[in-house]
Amino acid sequence: MNGPQDLGGQMGFGPVAPEKDEPCFHAEWEKRALGVTLTAGAMGAWNIDESRHARESLHPVDYYASSYYEIWIKGLETLLKRHNFVTANDFAVGDAVDPAATPKRVLKAENVPAALAKGGPCDRPVAAPVIFAVGQRVRTRNFHPAGHTRLPRYARGKEGVIDAVREGYVFPDTNAHGKGENPQWLYTVVFAASELWGEGADPTLEVSIDAWESYLEPA
Amino acid sequence: MAARVRALETILTRKGLIDPAAIDVIVDTYETKVGPRNGAAVVARAWNEPDFADWLKRDATAAIASLGFTGRQGEHMQAVFNTDETHNLVVCTLCSCYPWPVLGLPPVWYKAPPYRSRAVIDPRGVLEEFGLTLPRDKKIRVWDSTAELRYLVVPQRPDGTEGWSEAQLAELVTRDSMIGTGVARGAA
Numbered sequence: 001m002n003g004p005q006d007l008g009g010q011m012g013f014g015p016v017a018p019e020k021d022e023p024c025f026h027a028e029w030e031k032r033a034l035g036v037t038l039t040a041g042a043m044g045a046w047n048i049d050e051s052r053h054a055r056e057s058l059h060p061v062d063y064y065a066s067s068y069y070e071i072w073i074k075g076l077e078t079l080l081k082r083h084n085f086v087t088a089n090d091f092a093v094g095d096a097v098d099p100a101a102t103p104k105r106v107l108k109a110e111n112v113p114a115a116l117a118k119g120g121p122c123d124r125p126v127a128a129p130v131i132f133a134v135g136q137r138v139r140t141r142n143f144h145p146a147g148h149t150r151l152p153r154y155a156r157g158k159e160g161v162i163d164a165v166r167e168g169y170v171f172p173d174t175n176a177h178g179k180g181e182n183p184q185w186l187y188t189v190v191f192a193a194s195e196l197w198g199e200g201a202d203p204t205l206e207v208s209i210d211a212w213e214s215y216l217e218p219a
Numbered sequence: 220m221a222a223r224v225r226a227l228e229t230i231l232t233r234k235g236l237i238d239p240a241a242i243d244v245i246v247d248t249y250e251t252k253v254g255p256r257n258g259a260a261v262v263a264r265a266w267n268e269p270d271f272a273d274w275l276k277r278d279a280t281a282a283i284a285s286l287g288f289t290g291r292q293g294e295h296m297q298a299v300f301n302t303d304e305t306h307n308l309v310v311c312t313l314c315s316c317y318p319w320p321v322l323g324l325p326p327v328w329y330k331a332p333p334y335r336s337r338a339v340i341d342p343r344g345v346l347e348e349f350g351l352t353l354p355r356d357k358k359i360r361v362w363d364s365t366a367e368l369r370y371l372v373v374p375q376r377p378d379g380t381e382g383w384s385e386a387q388l389a390e391l392v393t394r395d396s397m398i399g400t401g402v403a404r405g406a407a
Contacts, residue, residue: 008312008339008363013332016348018400022326024250029221034249034324035242036228043236052314068315068330070220073227086230094226096233109240116248119291122367150365152312154339167295169367186366197340205359207339210366 001146002153004063005056009154009197033069037076042115043103045083048122049176053148054078124183126168130213132187136162137219140189140211148176151215155207159219160191163208171212185213254323257288258371259392261321262403263385265298266376276300279371283321293320293369299362300373301402306357307372308346308399310338311364318369322394329398339363349400372399379406 007013025031041051055075056063063071080086084101107115132138142157143149150172166186174182193205231237261283265272274282279296283289296318299307311317312335317325328334337345342359346352353359362370374396380388383406395401 005313007332007335010332010336013336016328016331016333016337016345018328018349018395019326024254024324025246026327027221029224031246031250032224032228032242033220035245036224036231036237038245039237039241040231042241055314064332068327073220073224077227080227080231085234085236086227090230091226094229096230100234100236103236106236106238107241108238109244112241112244112248115291116245117290119289119294121294123295150313152363152365154312155363166366166368172366186368188368190360193340202341202343202359204355204357205342205361207361207363209363210368212366 001053001056001148002144003056004058004060005052006153008152030069033073037072039107040076040080040085042105042107043085044105045085045101045103046079047170047175048120049148049170049172050178051075051079052172053176054082056148122170123167124170124181126183126185128185130165130185132162132165132185132213132216132218134162134165138162138187138189138216139219140215141217145173147173149173151211152209154196155189155191155209155211158191158195160189160195160208162187163190164188166210169212171214173212173214187211187213187216189216249319249324253288253320255321255392255394255397256389257286257323258318258321258394258397259389260286260385261288261298261371262373262392262397263388265373266380266388267383267385272300272373275373283371288320290320292316293318295368296321296371297362297368298371298373299360301375301399303375304358306353306359306399307370308338308342308359308361309364309370309372310335310361312336312339313363313365316364316367316369318371321371322397326394346400349395351401372397374401374403377403377406 087098168183169186170181190208193201279298315330391404
């Protein structure tokens with residue numbers, strides 16, 4: 001979706017503000033926000049693509065006014081309601097009032113190190129042969145889906161070159177919506193800045209994205 | 220927000236959906252165990268051992284795992300090497316994708332709109348804000364992490380570090396140098 005998350009090339013946000021000796025967390029609640037997000041995700045009711053889509057579906061005013069952990073929490077609340085773990089009533093009261101759906105699993109403290117070390121690999125076998133080869137010129141599709149996609153707006157309808165053929169990966173555009181993993185070949189596609197940004201582009205700049213096969217057409 | 224998160228944790232805990240002790244372990248992991256020192260060890264090894272550098276180029280996930288760094292948000296790693304000709308810079312314009320096992324949790328600026336919006340269109344301007352001015356003719360390659368690959372920049376080894384141990388070299392490798400918003404510290 002053309003949501004507030006799709007920031008590449010947007011203007012007006014001002015300078016980057018690197019913080020010297022930045023702490024890992026800026027408040028106690030950020031620690032709990034990280035942990036609640038990860039432990040709730042471990043219930044197995046949604047995947048990373050659905051959680052990203054929940055975050056980017058915040059109203060743009062809300063998204064831009066929120067810190068990143070705030071975005072996470074707001075997205076998490078959406079997911080917990082959607083999957084019947086927490087009701088509006090629970091939130092209103094601020095306590096467990098209504099019954100919850102049954103999670104696939106509950107992440108216990110003793111299992112955290114193994115779970116973090118394992119992660120959630122997203123590579124999958126793809127039966128079909130790869131379509132594109134390294135060095136081949138391709139054009140990204142120009143589409144504007146209402147749902148989740150990982151093809152940023154600045155790189156739609158642009159001509160680039162296949163820089164690397166990766167493995168098969170879960171396709172986020174369907175996986176985010178409960179429509180299956182439908183793995184596809186993934187490619188790194190590199191663009192000259194002039195193709196992306198036109199007049200005045202930095203002539204020394206190239207930008208690459210990682211693109212699923214269905215994002216690409218032969219140029 | 221503090222009250223809102225506390226209420227959420229309470230609700231989920233009372234429903235038996237999460238274990239609050241698991242949150243403590245997660246927080247401790249990223250506060251004390253996983254951070255840019257991991258990535259610095261990877262870079263220092265690559266500087267000192269050409270065979271490891273080759274492996275890191277070919278199969279970063281396996282090479283990095285050989286040092287014990289694996290897992291969440293680092294399942295699929297790609298290392299990109301700075302050269303005399305090209306400087307690499309990593310961004311996630313769509314969210315906050317970042318290689319946790321080697322760099323830890325991302326800093327606030329990495330997740331915020333100024334960096335995410337401008338890294339792909341005005342990287343030189345962004346780098347100036349980090350105090351890094353690249354030669355005008357140096358090529359810049361920006362890697363937008365739009366999928367599940369996570370990128371680690373391998374900065375150039377500073378001059379005057381011949382014969383240094385990996386532990387000494389790792390001290391020169393900053394977090395920002397592995398994102399591309401900095402370079403390695405010079406040999407003192």
